[in-house]
Amino acid sequence: xxxxxxxxxxxxxxxxxxxxxxxxxxxxxxxxxxxxxxxxxxxxxxxxxxxxxxxxxxxxxxxxxxxxxxxxxxxxxxxxxxxxxxxxxxxxxxxxxxxxxxxxxxxxxxxxxxxxxxxxxxxxxxxxxxxxxxxxxxxxxxxxxxxxxxxxxxxxxxxxxxxxxxxxxxxxxxxxxxxxxxxxxxxxxxxxxxxxxxxxxxxxxxxxxxxxxxxxxxxxxxxxxxxxxxxxxxxxxxxxxxxxxxxxxxxxxxxxxxxxxxxxxxxxxxxxxxxxxxxxxxxxxxxxxxxxxxxxxxxxxxxxxxxxxxxxxxxxxxxxxxxxxxxxxxxxxxxxxxxxxxxxxxxxxxxxxxxxxxxxxxxxxxxxxxxxxxxxxxxxxxxxxxxxxxxxxxx
Numbered sequence: 026x027x028x029x030x031x032x033x034x035x036x037x038x039x040x041x042x043x044x045x046x047x048x049x050x051x052x053x054x055x056x057x058x059x060x061x062x063x064x065x066x067x068x069x070x071x072x073x074x075x076x077x078x079x080x081x082x083x084x085x086x087x088x089x090x091x092x093x094x095x096x097x098x099x100x101x102x103x104x105x106x107x108x109x110x111x112x113x114x115x116x117x118x119x120x121x122x123x124x125x126x127x128x129x130x131x132x133x134x135x136x137x138x139x140x141x142x143x144x145x146x147x148x149x150x151x152x153x154x155x156x157x158x159x160x161x162x163x164x165x166x167x168x169x170x171x172x173x174x175x176x177x178x179x180x181x182x183x184x185x186x187x188x189x190x191x192x193x194x195x196x197x198x199x200x201x202x203x204x205x206x207x208x209x210x211x212x213x214x215x216x217x218x219x220x221x222x223x224x225x226x227x228x229x230x231x232x233x234x235x236x237x238x239x240x241x242x243x244x245x246x247x248x249x250x251x252x253x254x255x256x257x258x259x260x261x262x263x264x265x266x267x268x269x270x271x272x273x274x275x276x277x278x279x280x281x282x283x284x285x286x287x288x289x290x291x292x293x294x295x296x297x298x299x300x301x302x303x304x305x306x307x308x309x310x311x312x313x314x315x316x317x318x319x320x321x322x323x324x325x326x327x328x329x330x331x332x333x334x335x336x337x338x339x340x341x342x343x344x345x346x347x348x349x350x351x352x353x354x355x356x357x358x359x360x361x362x363x364x365x366x367x368x369x370x371x372x373x374x375x376x377x378x379x380x381x382x383x384x385x386x387x388x389x390x391x392x393x394x395x396x397x398x399x400x401x402x403x404x405x406x407x408x409x410x411x412x413x414x415x416x417x418x419x420x
Contacts, residue, residue, distance in 0.1 A: 028354040028399035033175060033205060033332055033390035036230045039278060042271045045070075046232060049267035057264050058255065067266045074273035081276065082239060083213050090259045091269050094236040095204040095225030096126040101238050101260070102200045102221040103130045105246035106167055107139055113196070114164035115139045120152055122375035124175055127202050131169070140164070148377050149327075150179025150311045152186060158193055167198045172206035176372040176388055177311040178332030180206070187218030198244060204228055204236075208279040209287065209330055220244050226268070230392070231275030235268035279393075286393045290330035293391045293400055295322045297333050300404035304411055306338035310386070311376055333389040334373075336382035339415045345387060348414060352406045357388040 029037075038046075049070055055063030057071055075086040082088075092098045107117065119131055121143045131141045142160040145153050152170060161168075168190050173180050187199040200221040203212060208229030214222050221244065226235040240246055240259070252261030279286075298321060301307050311334060313319075313327040337345055342358040349356055369383045378386065389403070 026353065026398070026402050028403050030389045030391060030395070030399065030403060031355045031357050032392035032395065033228070033388060034357050035227045035233065036392045037394070038227075038232055038271060039230050039275065041278065042231060042274045045274045046267040046271040049270040053266075057266055058253070070266050070270040070273065071264055074269050074276075077273055078237060078276060081280070083215060084239060085242060087257070088240055088242055090238045090240060090256050091264060091272075092236045092238055092260060093234050093265070094227070095124075095202070095223055098204075098223035098225070098236050098238040099124070099126040099202055100130045101246065101249055102223055102240075103127065103167070103169060104134065104249050106198055106200070106221065106244070107134050107137075108247035109245040110166040110198070111139075114166040116142070116162060116164040117167045117169065118142045118144060118157065118160050118165060119169045120171070120375070121145050122150065122174055122176075122372040123169070123171055124202055124204070127169055127171065128371070146179070146375050148311070149313050149315070150174050150177050150372075150376050152181055154186070154189060157186065158189060161190065161193045161197065163194075165194060165197050167200060169200040169202070171202040171204075172212070173203075173209070173329045173332075174311075174372055175205045176332075176370060177334040177376060178205075178329035179311050179376070180327065180329055183219065184217040191218060205329060205332070208276075209290075211280070211283070214239050214241065221246075226272040226275055229275055229279045232268045232271040234265060235272040237272070287330050289393065290391055290395075291322070291325055293395055293397065294325050294328075294330060294333055296397060297389060297391075297400050297404070298325065300400070301333070301335050301407070304337075304407060306415075307411075308336045308338070308378075308382060310334040310336060310373065310378055331391045334386060335389070336378060336386040337411060338382065338385060339418055340385055340411065341418075342384060342386055344414060344418075345385075345411070348410050349403070349406065352410075354403050354406060356403075357390070358386070 053066040055067040057068040075089045078089050079086045144156045198220045201219050203222050204225045207224045220241045222239040224237050227233040250261050255261050298309050313324045316324050346358050373383050
């Protein structure tokens with residue numbers, strides 16, 4: 026049996042996504058900037074995608090800019106707005122457990138004279154509001170807080186945080202990295218006080234290399250890619266039409282029967298945690314620990330439906346990951362975008378995971394296609410190999 030539990034890293038495209046991408050590659054393959062019929066056929070995909078996404082977000086098509094995915098969207102949002110508003114101030118606020126595609130562009134901005142504050146989160150991964158508000162000053166131009174943490178599944182109350190920020194300083198822009206939340210939650214940027222929002226298609230059964238950045242009307246963003254002026258100058262370069270077509274198709278499917286899909290994910294998550302808790306010396310991270318008066322199935326509803334982070338005392342995550350791989354179970358040792366680097370997880374450190382467990386943590390992540398049998402199989406194998414690996418490790 027194969028158990029693919031690394032869907033936070035990437036998901037498999039649906040057949041309909043594959044089919045529309047093939048059409049855009051082989052049939053309607055024109056350059057969307059061309060003025061002839063072939064160009065117009067290709068441009069149709071882009072227009073349809075923009076209109077569809079805008080309708081879903083209750084936004085305007087002109088507020089959608091297609092990118093190569095989450096990393097580019099986050100870079101465009103952070104660097105683009107920092108450059109556009111630097112005369113108003115050079116202070117940016119984010120959290121201690123953002124994805125590298127947010128953290129690293131901000132570090133890069135420090136070389137250009139910007140100051141970045143990293144506010145803490147609590148043991149559940151929730152931003153400490155008082156710390157956030159204390160950082161806001163006259164020089165603050167931008168706040169960036171991720172919607173769902175990609176490693177532990179903590180959800181931020183973005184609407185509340187943006188409201189608090191704007192009450193203290195109304196002209197501060199609010200960006201959210203929604204890469205792990207789009208498709209899991211219905212997000213309306215204007216209602217939630219979001220000025221910029223990053224999304225990546227391959228997290229919800231779209232293709233890799235396709236994403237978008239929502240930019241609220243009137244918000245200024247300096248382009249970081251220059252050239253032919255496509256997408257109204259925000260992002261030059263011939264649009265990746267097949268990827269955008271696939272993104273459009275994935276978005277049109279992910280919210281069908283949405284409540285049933287999310288309930289299925291929460292059922293998988295609850296079952297996975299129940300099984301992990303039966304294995305000695307396993308700690309499940311960020312499952313709303315202060316609400317132990319509630320049942321597990323109720324507590325997981327405070328977290329993202331598709332992510333489980335668990336630490337296995339005494340076993341290095343890489344060893345356990347490959348032992349599972351030998352049994353055709355595929356998981357992650359953390360953020361896929363950072364898992365090739367030797368540094369310890371900033372997200373785990375931020376929520377206070379014990380030092381001895383930082384390098385013993387795996388991420389299990391599900392999609393709407395994940396079956397309960399995959400969870401059962403994974404738990405069966407973990408119960409078999411974890412004691413064996415511990416005996417080997419402790420000799």
